[in-house]
Amino acid sequence: MTVPTTRRTLLTGLVASTLASATYTQESWAQERWPARPVKIIVPYAAGGSTDVVARPWAEKLTQAFSQSFVIDNRGGASGTIGAEVAARAAPDGYTLLLTPNSALSIVPQLRKVGYDPKKDFSPVARVGDLIGGWVVRTELGINSLAELIAYAKKNPGKLAYGGGGLGTTTQMRLETLKIRAGIDILYVPYRGNGEAMTDLLGGQIQMMNEIIVFPHVKAGTLKLLAISHYARHPDFPDVPTLTEAGFPNADVPLWFSVLAPAGTPRAIIATLNGKITELARSEEMIRRLREISIIAPTQTPEEMAAFLETDYAENGKVIREANIKME
Secondary structure, three states, X not given: OHHHXXXXXXXXXXXXXXHHHHHHHHHHHHHHHOOOOOEEEEXXXXXXXXXXXXHHHHHHHHHHHHOOOEEEEEOXXXXXXXXHHHHHOOOOOOOEEEEEEOHHHHHHHHOOOOOOOOOOOEEEEEEEEEEXXXXXXXXXXXXXXXXXXXXXXXXXXXXXXXXXXXXXXXXXXXXXXXXXXXXOOOEEEEOOOHHHHHHHHHHOOOOEEEOHHHXXXXXXXXXXXXXXXXXXXXXXXXXOOEOOOOOOOOOXXXXXXXXXEEOOOOHXXXXXXXXXXHHHHOOXXXXXXXXXXXXXXXXXXXXXXHHHHHHHHHHHHHHHHHHOOOOO
């Protein structure tokens, strides 16, 4: 009885070893060939908004770099959390990515329950853009500086309306923080995306915004730029002060964009994608194209981005509590 048992044990071990080897070989082969089919980039906001504007050049250049389509899939609604949840639940095979602003990762999850854990359900890939925002108003208001805006708001509490892409977004937090710091009352109007807010701003339904998509209209003379939301002045508007220079050093809230994959995505795929994004971010063409839409692309490893997200989560939590921001 001993010999058959030993033989059976050996055969069982051999089969298990063979299957494990085959599984490893198939997985490695799949990773080496990635991407072998189109890759979906979920953008959790409507087309035409700032996130969509940032995603388009990245999708185009990644398509060229990998000789495989990277396709934008707009899944707007619920302040970016609908699209983020879809991405979190996708197969971790490298064929579904999420390109999102930090609001869906470090702001909204601290304001209400969402269908994903921003720290556990995603594998960070790369930070792909820091937004240079601009505080703008409609020109017919005759407001030419941030000081004049604050004076107007104090004389006309609740009269000004400011639009942005949903509740719990960085766009909203920028307004709420300024309201606290300056002691003013301005109405926040949430939209499905910043593109819709821009349509109403140009149509006169609202009077203010702070986003990257405002700058072409500033150049056209339709909107007046009062201050820059960034640590440095905008290169195209060197005479316009930053929010700090305008007297409000503690009122700015950073807005940045990143690419993430569902948790469990093979490290080899993440490393390949991060390497290509880093290479593209340093290219003169990409630097120029991103600057045209008021974006600066930093370069980070996946580990550095994970640490950056942790810090951003903590800092936004402080702002949320101090400004008493609620999602109603």
